[in-house]
Amino acid sequence: MLTHPTIDKLHRLRLPVMAQGLRELIDAPTAGDLSFEERLGLLADRELLERENKKLVWRLAKSRIGKTACLEDIDYRASRGLDRSLLQELAGGDWIRSIFQSLNESEE
DSSP states (O other), X not given: OOHHHHHHHHHHTTOHHHHHHHHHHHHOTTGGGSOHHHHHHHHHHXXXXXXXXXXXXXXXXXXXXXXXXXXXXXXXXXXXXXXXXXXXXXXXXXXXXXXXXXHHHHHO
8 A cells, every 4th residue: 555645645635633543553563453444433533533622622712711620729718608528529420320320210
């Protein structure tokens, strides 16, 4: 297979991530273990993921959100009535599991 012209064509088609992935697959010793469909799927997934990530970065920049929030940065000293133990319990996600568990039990 003539890889260099194929990689050039991928760049001309505006598929640079797919071109990079093809180069890496060619260099990978275990790539031969994958079928054609699996390799093509990996390349397509990689290109799609990169495009989605770029869109997300663009949207975040466009939204003008200056800072990302996380639980560790909450200032509980401010008088907002926040309950630290409740927020940590909610962050653990056990409430989500209990909802799904009760839904599964009600279906049975």
